[in-house]
Amino acid sequence: MFSRAYKTAVTVPPLAWVAVFLLFPYALMFCYSFWSVTPAQTIVHSWNFNNYKELLQKSVYWQTLLRSMWIAARVMLFSLLLGYPLAYFLSFYAGKRKDLLYQMVIIPLWVSYLVRAYAWKTILGSDGVLNTLLQYVHLTSHPLDFLLYSPFAVALTLTHIYTPFTILPIYASLEHISRNLVEASHDLGATPAQTFWKVIFPLSIPGVVAGATFAFLLSLGDFLAPLLLGGPSGIMISNIVVSLFGAAYNWPLGAAISLGMLVIVVSLLFFSERLEKKWSFS
Amino acid sequence: MSATSAQKPTLLSIRNIAKTFGRNVVLRDVSLQIAEGEFLTILGESGSGKTTLLRIIAGFETATSGEVWMGTERLDQQPPYRRRVNTVFQNYALFPHLTVEQNVAYGLRVARRPDAEIEQRVTEALEKVKMTAHARKKPSKISGGQQQRVALARALVNRPNLLLLDEPLSALDANLRRQMQVELKSLQREVGIAFVFVTHDQEEAMVMSDRIALLRSGELEQVASPREIYSRPATAYVAQFIGHTNLLRGEVRDGVARCGSLSWRTSAADGPALFSLRPEHLRPSSVASNGTVRVTGKVLQQAFHGATSLVRVECAEGLVLVMRTSSGALAAQEVELEFSPDDAIPVRESPERA
Amino acid sequence: MILADSQQRRTAPRANWLRLHASAVFAFLYLPIAVLILYSFNGQGVGGFPPHHLTLDWYRILFADGAIWDAVLNSLQVALAAMIISLALGIPAALALDRVQFPGKALFRRLVLLPLILPGIITGLSLLMLFNLTSVKLSLLTIALGHGTALISVAATEVFAGLQKLDRAQEEASLDLGANYWQTFWRVTVPNLKLPIIGAALLIFTLSMDEIAVSFFLIGRDNTLPLEIWGRLRRGITPEINAVSTIIFVFSLLTIVFWYRLRLRSQGTPDVGMELLDPSDGTSTQATKP
Numbered sequence: 001m002f003s004r005a006y007k008t009a010v011t012v013p014p015l016a017w018v019a020v021f022l023l024f025p026y027a028l029m030f031c032y033s034f035w036s037v038t039p040a041q042t043i044v045h046s047w048n049f050n051n052y053k054e055l056l057q058k059s060v061y062w063q064t065l066l067r068s069m070w071i072a073a074r075v076m077l078f079s080l081l082l083g084y085p086l087a088y089f090l091s092f093y094a095g096k097r098k099d100l101l102y103q104m105v106i107i108p109l110w111v112s113y114l115v116r117a118y119a120w121k122t123i124l125g126s127d128g129v130l131n132t133l134l135q136y137v138h139l140t141s142h143p144l145d146f147l148l149y150s151p152f153a154v155a156l157t158l159t160h161i162y163t164p165f166t167i168l169p170i171y172a173s174l175e176h177i178s179r180n181l182v183e184a185s186h187d188l189g190a191t192p193a194q195t196f197w198k199v200i201f202p203l204s205i206p207g208v209v210a211g212a213t214f215a216f217l218l219s220l221g222d223f224l225a226p227l228l229l230g231g232p233s234g235i236m237i238s239n240i241v242v243s244l245f246g247a248a249y250n251w252p253l254g255a256a257i258s259l260g261m262l263v264i265v266v267s268l269l270f271f272s273e274r275l276e277k278k279w280s281f282s
Numbered sequence: 283m284s285a286t287s288a289q290k291p292t293l294l295s296i297r298n299i300a301k302t303f304g305r306n307v308v309l310r311d312v313s314l315q316i317a318e319g320e321f322l323t324i325l326g327e328s329g330s331g332k333t334t335l336l337r338i339i340a341g342f343e344t345a346t347s348g349e350v351w352m353g354t355e356r357l358d359q360q361p362p363y364r365r366r367v368n369t370v371f372q373n374y375a376l377f378p379h380l381t382v383e384q385n386v387a388y389g390l391r392v393a394r395r396p397d398a399e400i401e402q403r404v405t406e407a408l409e410k411v412k413m414t415a416h417a418r419k420k421p422s423k424i425s426g427g428q429q430q431r432v433a434l435a436r437a438l439v440n441r442p443n444l445l446l447l448d449e450p451l452s453a454l455d456a457n458l459r460r461q462m463q464v465e466l467k468s469l470q471r472e473v474g475i476a477f478v479f480v481t482h483d484q485e486e487a488m489v490m491s492d493r494i495a496l497l498r499s500g501e502l503e504q505v506a507s508p509r510e511i512y513s514r515p516a517t518a519y520v521a522q523f524i525g526h527t528n529l530l531r532g533e534v535r536d537g538v539a540r541c542g543s544l545s546w547r548t549s550a551a552d553g554p555a556l557f558s559l560r561p562e563h564l565r566p567s568s569v570a571s572n573g574t575v576r577v578t579g580k581v582l583q584q585a586f587h588g589a590t591s592l593v594r595v596e597c598a599e600g601l602v603l604v605m606r607t608s609s610g611a612l613a614a615q616e617v618e619l620e621f622s623p624d625d626a627i628p629v630r631e632s633p634e635r636a
Numbered sequence: 637m638i639l640a641d642s643q644q645r646r647t648a649p650r651a652n653w654l655r656l657h658a659s660a661v662f663a664f665l666y667l668p669i670a671v672l673i674l675y676s677f678n679g680q681g682v683g684g685f686p687p688h689h690l691t692l693d694w695y696r697i698l699f700a701d702g703a704i705w706d707a708v709l710n711s712l713q714v715a716l717a718a719m720i721i722s723l724a725l726g727i728p729a730a731l732a733l734d735r736v737q738f739p740g741k742a743l744f745r746r747l748v749l750l751p752l753i754l755p756g757i758i759t760g761l762s763l764l765m766l767f768n769l770t771s772v773k774l775s776l777l778t779i780a781l782g783h784g785t786a787l788i789s790v791a792a793t794e795v796f797a798g799l800q801k802l803d804r805a806q807e808e809a810s811l812d813l814g815a816n817y818w819q820t821f822w823r824v825t826v827p828n829l830k831l832p833i834i835g836a837a838l839l840i841f842t843l844s845m846d847e848i849a850v851s852f853f854l855i856g857r858d859n860t861l862p863l864e865i866w867g868r869l870r871r872g873i874t875p876e877i878n879a880v881s882t883i884i885f886v887f888s889l890l891t892i893v894f895w896y897r898l899r900l901r902s903q904g905t906p907d908v909g910m911e912l913l914d915p916s917d918g919t920s921t922q923a924t925k926p
Binding site: 002003005006007009010011013014015017018021022023024025026028029032082083085086088089090093101103104105106107108110111112113114115116118119120121122123127129132133135136160163164192213214217218220221222223224228238241242245251254255258261262265266269 | 650651654655657658661662664665666668669671672675681685686724725726728729731732735736738744747748750751753754755756757758761762763764765766769781785788792817842845846848849852853862865866869873877878881884885888889891892896
Binding site: 184199 | 340341342361362363364368375376377378379388389392393420421422436440
């Protein structure tokens, strides 16, 4: 139906743009990761594996990566635990208020990330809202300082930010379940609990996988929440990259870490895509 | 035929069921008895409330008023999963994440039957619907007709007292549909379970049912065997819905019905009257017959239907009659038709309902 | 609906637990925002319970704060430019994905969508390397290029979803009636995609206004609003930041209200952003059609 000229006109510009502004920069990053930097802070285009060797040898990188993944895993778990029952409630029990409540899940997504992270800082700080409230009602006499500047604060904030991202795909996959199947299950003698575990939950797995992937990957690469709320013990892998590109001025090493993150992200995406396919039956 | 169902003990008794959705009245005061082992069809146009009635029996809807009894047990207060009633859904509602085998086993699994028993009954059920070869496939990998069989097996394996079928054949193409009608009917005879079958297709209803319950705008018009409902329709609506008919509007006085220039002796009560006259009961008149009602008219149109043709004949005073004939094309433009008075069946009016 | 009602009655305890849980999650999602707004009126700093001396002073200080307003202006320029870039490339990209077969299509789709899920810093620093290599001076323009590139994904996904719902016969009818491709595009295709395009534009604008990870690396001399706020957060916080956050929040709300009013006029259109997150939709970051 569409002429050659039409096809060329819609294909070439985006393709060219993506090649120049996405593909080429990634390739450049790949190259950088094999270069090195002199003590005089100039980048030498000599190819070697030194950056990767350093990554493997220095435990600070490993520990930070593991901590980031641990924080991301917690965020994923909390988001699912908060998000799944809410999505299930919305889809099956909310009745007339379904639309309104659904919009209420979306609204926080439009609210500035920075603003929400900042809000948690003002709540969790040692003279923040929560601590002063606890003292005001005489539950504690001293501020609890573990609240802010800890991996806990980072995980809490990221959970707050990414829970809507997990609710929406789960809700979407629950909405795609034909209500006929639920009726068929009841008709065949399954109680509501049996129906949930044998029909509803298995059919919502693609949504769970998508939601979990969003929560994990988006929080894995986060660097603002750790800076704002993490303190020294809450530093994540992106913070190291940021400092290597800033004050520490070691672009090649930063590129190597970024490439590692890229590989992790892409392989997790690949893995979750396979998992979703395995559990979709349309 | 109606006699046989009356003799069998009653399995399910629907008493004065009414259902409203908001201001919309879907069912009003429906009462119906279903006998053990019978094949009952609920027939009606879309929006007549037939599916709602089925869903009330299954337990997916709650009636606004009225009761459903199975023997001495009140059914309508039980959740669907406690009722010994199973459903074959219109789109089959097979679980997409389970294989054919697992679908059929579902009801037995949730009832926690022993594994050996499950395996045996599932095997039997799959054999019965000739789906053994596809046991390990997912529903998306089998055809519509096959899905239909699996849905049947999945319901029947639980040995319900009553099987509900919600337009199960509507998604199939015409040939497969006719084949499934025959298969379904013989399967029903074989298992001896009562079937309540919902359809909008009067031909399907006629072919398969022991009795037909014709539903119109939420009320039952007539419940009778296919033969009776065809030959003795109770109302004008029934006569028109089942097959073709001519409706003759007239008046009865002193045992004589008058409709325009036509008149014949009738047993109907005096007053305004409506008669249903099937096209096959009209024929070109012959000298030999007597005691028939005769009318002349002009052939307007002939429609060829294979074994028979339907001929529209315009008579005096704008009366148009449809005649069924198997004798091929009528040559004459002017024809004289006749029918015997016994074939003009008095029917009740079917007033419009909101 | 009816089924839900009858089941609700039957399984009341379950529904009640779920309702309780839902209320708690909503509290978790909204409480921080409420606190933030409340304390923008607090005379005594960003923390401290109960709030004291409700005042509009912080807003007065904010309105007199030139640096913030410069940053707002910068951000608006960047967001507008990013929106134009993303739409100008995202719409053809969606058309290409919908109706052209070309080698490397699967890779192209993945590449376009990758910035959505990839940590922003990777997009940011890889572009930084590009600009460094080509000796392009960092400025608002480089930020706009970065945002525009990253957000092509949003435009492409929204428009692609719209195209999936578009009846191809409409375009065929237009061609049949003598309109050429260009006329058909402007007279049939675009009007049918009006809602997804507007939705994508709003989302791109909002995301760009809020973006910080990419901007972080591509920033020149002029700050965008988030970077300005970020800088102040590190210097110590006052309720002035609550005040500016409140204003951002109000503008976000206005955008949403505007979007919903627009959407109300054409029922059945899914929410903007929903396409990005729907796993069963072939266009999500996850699922890629073979």
